[in-house]
Amino acid sequence: MDSEVIFADTVERLRAARHVVIFTGAGISAESGIATFRDHLTGLWSQYDPQRLATPAAFIRDPRLVWGWYSWRRTLVGKAQPNDAHLAVVTLTQCLPHVTVITQNVDDLHERAGCNEVIHLHGNLARARCFECNRPYLGVLPVSAEPDGAPQDPPRCNHCDGRIRPDVVWFDEALPEEDVMLAFRAACDCDVLLSIGTSGSVYPAAHIPELASEQGAWLVHINIESTGASSDKTLVGPASLWLPKLVEALA
Numbered sequence: 001m002d003s004e005v006i007f008a009d010t011v012e013r014l015r016a017a018r019h020v021v022i023f024t025g026a027g028i029s030a031e032s033g034i035a036t037f038r039d040h041l042t043g044l045w046s047q048y049d050p051q052r053l054a055t056p057a058a059f060i061r062d063p064r065l066v067w068g069w070y071s072w073r074r075t076l077v078g079k080a081q082p083n084d085a086h087l088a089v090v091t092l093t094q095c096l097p098h099v100t101v102i103t104q105n106v107d108d109l110h111e112r113a114g115c116n117e118v119i120h121l122h123g124n125l126a127r128a129r130c131f132e133c134n135r136p137y138l139g140v141l142p143v144s145a146e147p148d149g150a151p152q153d154p155p156r157c158n159h160c161d162g163r164i165r166p167d168v169v170w171f172d173e174a175l176p177e178e179d180v181m182l183a184f185r186a187a188c189d190c191d192v193l194l195s196i197g198t199s200g201s202v203y204p205a206a207h208i209p210e211l212a213s214e215q216g217a218w219l220v221h222i223n224i225e226s227t228g229a230s231s232d233k234t235l236v237g238p239a240s241l242w243l244p245k246l247v248e249a250l251a
Protein backbone atom coordinates (compact mmCIF):
# COMPACT_ATOMS: atom_id res chain seq x y z
CA MET A 1 0.00 0.00 0.00
CA ASP A 2 1.18 3.51 -0.79
CA SER A 3 2.68 5.46 2.15
CA GLU A 4 0.36 8.45 1.61
CA VAL A 5 -2.74 6.21 1.83
CA ILE A 6 -1.38 4.50 4.96
CA PHE A 7 -0.60 7.93 6.39
CA ALA A 8 -4.15 9.24 5.90
CA ASP A 9 -5.66 6.08 7.42
CA THR A 10 -3.22 6.24 10.35
CA VAL A 11 -4.20 9.83 11.13
CA GLU A 12 -7.86 8.75 11.28
CA ARG A 13 -7.02 5.76 13.50
CA LEU A 14 -4.99 7.98 15.83
CA ARG A 15 -7.84 10.51 16.07
CA ALA A 16 -10.21 7.76 17.17
CA ALA A 17 -7.75 5.84 19.37
CA ARG A 18 -8.31 5.25 23.07
CA HIS A 19 -4.81 3.87 23.69
CA VAL A 20 -1.75 4.22 21.42
CA VAL A 21 1.53 2.35 21.84
CA ILE A 22 4.73 3.88 20.45
CA PHE A 23 7.32 1.13 20.13
CA THR A 24 10.80 2.31 19.16
CA GLY A 25 14.12 0.82 18.07
CA ALA A 26 17.57 2.01 17.08
CA GLY A 27 16.32 3.70 13.87
CA ILE A 28 14.67 6.52 15.85
CA SER A 29 18.06 7.51 17.27
CA ALA A 30 19.97 7.00 14.00
CA GLU A 31 19.43 10.61 12.97
CA SER A 32 20.91 11.71 16.30
CA GLY A 33 24.12 10.02 15.15
CA ILE A 34 23.75 6.82 17.19
CA ALA A 35 24.50 3.73 15.13
CA THR A 36 21.81 1.08 14.67
CA PHE A 37 22.70 -2.59 15.07
CA ARG A 38 21.83 -4.25 11.78
CA ASP A 39 22.09 -1.61 9.05
CA HIS A 40 24.43 -3.14 6.48
CA LEU A 41 27.32 -0.68 6.45
CA THR A 42 26.87 1.38 9.60
CA GLY A 43 25.22 -1.04 12.05
CA LEU A 44 27.23 -1.96 15.14
CA TRP A 45 26.92 -5.67 14.41
CA SER A 46 28.46 -5.14 10.95
CA GLN A 47 31.66 -4.04 12.70
CA TYR A 48 31.57 -5.75 16.09
CA ASP A 49 30.75 -9.32 17.01
CA PRO A 50 27.83 -9.42 19.47
CA GLN A 51 29.08 -12.78 20.78
CA ARG A 52 32.29 -11.03 21.95
CA LEU A 53 30.58 -7.96 23.38
CA ALA A 54 26.91 -8.41 24.22
CA THR A 55 26.49 -11.67 26.12
CA PRO A 56 27.14 -12.58 29.76
CA ALA A 57 29.69 -15.15 28.52
CA ALA A 58 31.56 -12.35 26.71
CA PHE A 59 31.76 -10.32 29.94
CA ILE A 60 33.08 -13.32 31.89
CA ARG A 61 35.64 -14.01 29.14
CA ASP A 62 36.89 -10.42 28.73
CA PRO A 63 35.34 -7.88 31.12
CA ARG A 64 37.82 -5.13 30.17
CA LEU A 65 36.95 -5.39 26.47
CA VAL A 66 33.20 -5.29 27.12
CA TRP A 67 33.37 -2.49 29.72
CA GLY A 68 35.60 -0.34 27.46
CA TRP A 69 33.27 -0.82 24.49
CA TYR A 70 30.23 0.24 26.50
CA SER A 71 32.12 3.26 27.92
CA TRP A 72 32.71 4.37 24.32
CA ARG A 73 29.03 3.84 23.46
CA ARG A 74 28.02 5.82 26.57
CA THR A 75 30.28 8.69 25.42
CA LEU A 76 28.61 8.78 22.00
CA VAL A 77 25.13 8.79 23.53
CA GLY A 78 26.14 11.57 25.93
CA LYS A 79 27.16 13.77 22.99
CA ALA A 80 24.02 13.04 20.94
CA GLN A 81 20.88 15.17 21.04
CA PRO A 82 17.24 14.10 20.60
CA ASN A 83 16.03 14.62 17.03
CA ASP A 84 12.68 15.71 15.56
CA ALA A 85 11.31 12.18 15.87
CA HIS A 86 11.94 12.05 19.63
CA LEU A 87 10.35 15.50 19.98
CA ALA A 88 7.31 14.43 17.94
CA VAL A 89 6.85 11.41 20.22
CA VAL A 90 6.60 13.81 23.18
CA THR A 91 3.95 15.87 21.36
CA LEU A 92 1.98 12.70 20.59
CA THR A 93 2.00 11.78 24.29
CA GLN A 94 0.57 15.24 25.01
CA CYS A 95 -2.08 15.46 22.29
CA LEU A 96 -3.48 11.92 22.41
CA PRO A 97 -5.52 10.67 25.38
CA HIS A 98 -3.39 7.65 26.40
CA VAL A 99 0.04 6.79 25.01
CA THR A 100 2.48 4.14 26.21
CA VAL A 101 6.07 4.59 25.01
CA ILE A 102 8.10 1.38 24.87
CA THR A 103 11.69 1.40 23.67
CA GLN A 104 14.31 -1.23 22.95
CA ASN A 105 16.95 1.51 23.00
CA VAL A 106 19.52 1.81 25.75
CA ASP A 107 19.98 5.55 25.15
CA ASP A 108 18.02 8.21 27.06
CA LEU A 109 17.01 10.39 24.11
CA HIS A 110 13.26 9.90 24.70
CA GLU A 111 13.69 11.17 28.25
CA ARG A 112 15.97 14.04 27.20
CA ALA A 113 13.35 15.05 24.60
CA GLY A 114 10.84 15.34 27.48
CA CYS A 115 9.13 11.94 27.65
CA ASN A 116 8.47 11.27 31.32
CA GLU A 117 7.44 7.63 31.26
CA VAL A 118 9.34 5.24 29.02
CA ILE A 119 9.43 1.46 29.30
CA HIS A 120 13.02 0.38 28.57
CA LEU A 121 12.97 -3.28 27.55
CA HIS A 122 16.73 -3.61 27.04
CA GLY A 123 17.98 -1.48 29.94
CA ASN A 124 19.84 1.81 30.00
CA LEU A 125 23.46 2.65 29.21
CA ALA A 126 23.44 5.38 31.85
CA ARG A 127 23.10 2.78 34.61
CA ALA A 128 25.36 -0.01 35.81
CA ARG A 129 25.03 -2.84 38.29
CA CYS A 130 27.05 -5.63 39.87
CA PHE A 131 27.49 -8.71 37.67
CA GLU A 132 27.40 -10.91 40.80
CA CYS A 133 24.85 -9.44 43.22
CA ASN A 134 22.89 -7.17 40.84
CA ARG A 135 23.03 -4.18 43.21
CA PRO A 136 23.00 -0.85 41.36
CA TYR A 137 26.36 0.91 40.97
CA LEU A 138 26.15 4.46 42.29
CA GLY A 139 29.62 5.67 41.28
CA VAL A 140 30.37 7.92 38.33
CA LEU A 141 30.42 5.96 35.08
CA PRO A 142 33.53 6.43 32.96
CA VAL A 143 33.47 7.72 29.41
CA SER A 144 35.99 6.75 26.79
CA ALA A 145 37.67 9.07 24.32
CA GLU A 146 39.07 6.16 22.32
CA PRO A 147 37.56 5.73 18.84
CA ASP A 148 36.07 2.31 19.45
CA GLY A 149 36.49 1.79 23.14
CA ALA A 150 39.87 0.74 24.42
CA PRO A 151 39.68 -1.98 27.09
CA GLN A 152 39.02 -0.58 30.56
CA ASP A 153 38.87 -2.22 33.98
CA PRO A 154 35.29 -2.26 35.24
CA PRO A 155 34.84 -0.84 38.74
CA ARG A 156 34.20 -3.24 41.63
CA CYS A 157 31.04 -3.58 43.71
CA ASN A 158 31.24 -2.01 47.19
CA HIS A 159 29.15 -4.82 48.58
CA CYS A 160 30.62 -8.05 47.16
CA ASP A 161 33.66 -6.91 45.13
CA GLY A 162 32.05 -8.33 41.98
CA ARG A 163 32.67 -6.64 38.65
CA ILE A 164 30.34 -3.82 37.61
CA ARG A 165 28.60 -4.29 34.26
CA PRO A 166 26.38 -2.01 32.14
CA ASP A 167 22.71 -2.30 33.08
CA VAL A 168 21.63 -3.40 29.61
CA VAL A 169 20.06 -6.66 28.46
CA TRP A 170 22.48 -8.89 26.60
CA PHE A 171 21.63 -11.87 24.43
CA ASP A 172 20.69 -14.93 26.50
CA GLU A 173 19.50 -12.74 29.36
CA ALA A 174 15.97 -12.24 30.59
CA LEU A 175 14.34 -8.85 30.05
CA PRO A 176 13.16 -6.91 33.14
CA GLU A 177 10.04 -8.84 34.15
CA GLU A 178 7.87 -5.93 35.26
CA ASP A 179 8.63 -3.89 32.11
CA VAL A 180 7.86 -6.84 29.84
CA MET A 181 4.57 -7.38 31.62
CA LEU A 182 3.60 -3.70 31.26
CA ALA A 183 4.64 -3.70 27.60
CA PHE A 184 2.75 -6.88 26.71
CA ARG A 185 -0.32 -5.62 28.56
CA ALA A 186 -0.20 -2.31 26.64
CA ALA A 187 0.19 -4.20 23.34
CA CYS A 188 -2.93 -6.24 24.08
CA ASP A 189 -4.91 -3.16 25.10
CA CYS A 190 -4.01 -0.61 22.40
CA ASP A 191 -5.95 0.32 19.26
CA VAL A 192 -2.92 1.68 17.36
CA LEU A 193 0.72 0.63 17.56
CA LEU A 194 3.42 2.67 15.81
CA SER A 195 6.55 0.52 15.40
CA ILE A 196 9.35 2.96 14.68
CA GLY A 197 12.89 2.25 13.45
CA THR A 198 13.19 -1.38 14.44
CA SER A 199 14.07 -4.46 12.42
CA GLY A 200 11.75 -6.49 14.66
CA SER A 201 14.29 -9.27 14.74
CA VAL A 202 14.99 -9.55 18.47
CA TYR A 203 12.63 -11.45 20.75
CA PRO A 204 10.74 -11.24 23.03
CA ALA A 205 10.51 -7.49 22.20
CA ALA A 206 9.46 -8.26 18.62
CA HIS A 207 6.35 -10.02 19.95
CA ILE A 208 4.94 -6.63 21.01
CA PRO A 209 3.83 -5.37 17.56
CA GLU A 210 2.82 -8.93 16.60
CA LEU A 211 0.65 -9.20 19.68
CA ALA A 212 -1.01 -5.82 19.11
CA SER A 213 -1.83 -6.76 15.53
CA GLU A 214 -3.22 -10.16 16.57
CA GLN A 215 -5.48 -8.37 19.06
CA GLY A 216 -6.87 -6.19 16.27
CA ALA A 217 -4.79 -3.02 16.70
CA TRP A 218 -3.81 -0.90 13.68
CA LEU A 219 -0.10 -1.68 13.30
CA VAL A 220 2.04 0.73 11.30
CA HIS A 221 5.79 0.56 10.80
CA ILE A 222 7.85 3.70 10.25
CA ASN A 223 11.11 2.68 8.66
CA ILE A 224 13.53 3.74 5.95
CA GLU A 225 13.14 0.23 4.51
CA SER A 226 10.00 -1.67 3.64
CA THR A 227 11.19 -5.07 4.75
CA GLY A 228 8.12 -6.84 6.08
CA ALA A 229 5.46 -8.97 4.45
CA SER A 230 3.37 -7.36 1.69
CA SER A 231 0.43 -7.14 4.10
CA ASP A 232 2.49 -4.94 6.48
CA LYS A 233 1.71 -1.24 6.52
CA THR A 234 4.94 0.77 6.36
CA LEU A 235 5.44 4.51 6.16
CA VAL A 236 8.68 4.34 4.23
CA GLY A 237 11.15 7.06 5.16
CA PRO A 238 12.97 8.48 8.16
CA ALA A 239 11.17 8.69 11.50
CA SER A 240 12.10 12.40 11.69
CA LEU A 241 9.98 12.96 8.57
CA TRP A 242 6.88 10.89 9.34
CA LEU A 243 6.43 11.58 13.05
CA PRO A 244 6.36 15.41 12.76
CA LYS A 245 4.00 14.93 9.78
CA LEU A 246 1.64 12.90 11.99
CA VAL A 247 1.82 15.57 14.71
CA GLU A 248 1.03 18.28 12.17
CA ALA A 249 -1.95 16.37 10.78
CA LEU A 250 -3.36 15.79 14.27
CA ALA A 251 -3.00 19.43 15.36
Ligand code: BJW
Pocket (backbone or CB within 6 Å): 024, 025, 026, 027, 028, 030, 031, 036, 037, 038, 039, 043, 054, 104, 105, 106, 122, 168, 169, 170, 171, 172, 173, 174, 175, 196, 197, 198, 199, 200, 201, 202, 203, 204, 222, 223, 224, 225, 237, 238, 239, 240
Ligand atom coordinates in the same frame (compact mmCIF):
# COMPACT_ATOMS: atom_id res chain seq x y z
C1 BJW B 1 15.27 3.80 10.50
C2 BJW B 1 16.07 4.93 10.39
C3 BJW B 1 15.42 6.16 10.43
C4 BJW B 1 17.38 3.25 10.33
N1 BJW B 1 14.08 6.19 10.56
N2 BJW B 1 13.95 3.86 10.61
C5 BJW B 1 16.18 -17.67 17.31
C6 BJW B 1 14.89 -17.24 17.02
C7 BJW B 1 14.21 -16.36 17.86
C8 BJW B 1 14.83 -15.88 19.02
C9 BJW B 1 16.11 -16.32 19.30
C10 BJW B 1 16.77 -17.20 18.48
N3 BJW B 1 18.02 -17.43 19.00
C11 BJW B 1 18.15 -16.70 20.16
C12 BJW B 1 16.98 -16.03 20.35
C13 BJW B 1 16.69 -15.11 21.47
C14 BJW B 1 17.37 -13.76 21.28
C15 BJW B 1 17.00 -13.20 19.90
O1 BJW B 1 15.93 -12.66 19.71
N4 BJW B 1 17.91 -13.32 18.95
C16 BJW B 1 17.62 -12.91 17.57
C17 BJW B 1 18.71 -11.95 17.09
C18 BJW B 1 17.52 -14.15 16.74
N5 BJW B 1 16.89 -12.90 22.34
C19 BJW B 1 17.50 -12.82 23.52
O2 BJW B 1 18.53 -13.42 23.78
C20 BJW B 1 16.79 -11.98 24.57
N6 BJW B 1 16.67 -12.73 25.78
C21 BJW B 1 16.03 -13.88 25.84
O3 BJW B 1 15.46 -14.40 24.90
O4 BJW B 1 16.07 -14.41 27.09
C22 BJW B 1 15.55 -15.73 27.34
C23 BJW B 1 15.80 -15.98 28.80
C24 BJW B 1 14.72 -16.16 29.66
C25 BJW B 1 14.94 -16.42 31.02
C26 BJW B 1 16.26 -16.47 31.50
C27 BJW B 1 17.33 -16.27 30.65
C28 BJW B 1 17.10 -16.03 29.28
C29 BJW B 1 17.60 -10.75 24.91
C30 BJW B 1 17.76 -9.82 23.75
C31 BJW B 1 18.66 -8.65 24.15
C32 BJW B 1 18.95 -7.73 22.99
N7 BJW B 1 20.00 -6.84 23.34
C33 BJW B 1 20.43 -5.85 22.38
C34 BJW B 1 21.72 -5.17 22.92
C35 BJW B 1 21.40 -4.22 24.07
C36 BJW B 1 22.65 -3.66 24.68
C37 BJW B 1 23.45 -2.83 23.70
O5 BJW B 1 22.96 -1.78 23.20
O6 BJW B 1 24.59 -3.22 23.39
O7 BJW B 1 19.38 -4.89 22.16
S1 BJW B 1 20.75 -6.51 20.75
C38 BJW B 1 20.15 -5.09 19.88
O8 BJW B 1 19.00 -5.48 19.08
C39 BJW B 1 19.63 -4.12 20.96
C40 BJW B 1 18.36 -3.64 20.32
O9 BJW B 1 17.49 -3.09 21.31
C41 BJW B 1 17.82 -4.86 19.64
C42 BJW B 1 16.83 -4.56 18.52
O10 BJW B 1 17.44 -3.85 17.49
P1 BJW B 1 16.66 -2.71 16.72
O11 BJW B 1 16.36 -1.58 17.62
O12 BJW B 1 15.52 -3.30 15.99
O13 BJW B 1 17.79 -2.20 15.72
P2 BJW B 1 18.18 -2.77 14.28
O14 BJW B 1 19.52 -2.24 13.95
O15 BJW B 1 17.98 -4.23 14.19
O16 BJW B 1 17.10 -2.10 13.31
C43 BJW B 1 17.10 -0.70 13.07
C44 BJW B 1 15.97 -0.41 12.11
O17 BJW B 1 15.85 1.00 11.97
C45 BJW B 1 16.19 -0.99 10.71
O18 BJW B 1 14.99 -1.66 10.28
C46 BJW B 1 16.43 0.26 9.83
O19 BJW B 1 15.92 0.11 8.50
C47 BJW B 1 15.67 1.30 10.59
N8 BJW B 1 16.13 2.68 10.44
N9 BJW B 1 17.39 4.50 10.26
C48 BJW B 1 13.38 5.00 10.61
N10 BJW B 1 16.11 7.30 10.30
Ligand code: ZN
Pocket (backbone or CB within 6 Å): 130, 131, 132, 133, 134, 135, 157, 158, 159, 160, 161, 162
Ligand atom coordinates in the same frame (compact mmCIF):
# COMPACT_ATOMS: atom_id res chain seq x y z
ZN1 ZN C 1 27.96 -7.01 44.11
